[in-house]
Amino acid sequence: MFRSSTDLFTELNRMQGLLDPVFGGAGNASIRSTASGFPVLNVGTTAGSIEVMALAPGLDPASLDITIDRGVLAIAGERKADLPQPGERTSVYANERYAGRFRRVVSLPEDADPAQVEASYRDGVLRISIAKRASSLPRRIEVH
Template identity: 75%
Template sequence: MFRSSADLFAELNRMQSLLDQVFPSTGASIRSQAGAGFPVLNVGTTPTAIEVQALAPGLEADKLEITVDRGLLVIAGERKSELPAGERTNVYAQERFAGRFRRVVSLPEDADPSRVDASYRDGVLRITVSKRESSLPRRIEVN
């Protein structure tokens, strides 16, 4: 039996940790995965476009590869390590990602792959995928 409520909560936290290891969280929807990798993504829609923001500081814009194919938006590239090359460095904590990366976003059916714009500024990659004209609401005039 547990000695106090603190022991009970500690045991519940331990069990939750074990369950998280066996059944990792899949995020809020089938289109995203929490903690899935680098760069961290924010994806949303406006009435006329799908907006993707990739939080990716320390990249060179010309090294980014952005493609749209069969309803998938792919963001790929490489982030160089900040550790000095050739020197032996004892790393105690390394939270900054370095290396090749690839993120894939499933686009909705109304996305127009021929109308994609991307810009990179202050460590944020902004991608706008316009929606198809045929999917936008339109007013029908009655004669």
């Protein structure tokens, strides 16, 4: 059936690529985030914080619901559709912009401090900065 384990893994990868769209697969999603969707996320760290950037143009910042619970960051909200209402004398030929309710969830590293979180929204980008716990940061120890 298969000549080597390489053939088997190649075939499994091909099958996963075919099934991902059917079941809403994650594609190249990170182990720390759920399936891709809206908004698109960039997650990284600096020396003192975990940085989450959500590319989400067209949102009302007041309608966003951002929570951290048990090491999981959740971003939820809704983007309203800008399409013409039914009955108007227009036609839509393409509609690629996401509209509707959304929820994105990211598992945070253990050193994230949920008591020190800042969020801002500017130019369609939601930036969430979660400080790292002081106990996890490197410190200099003096020798006496």
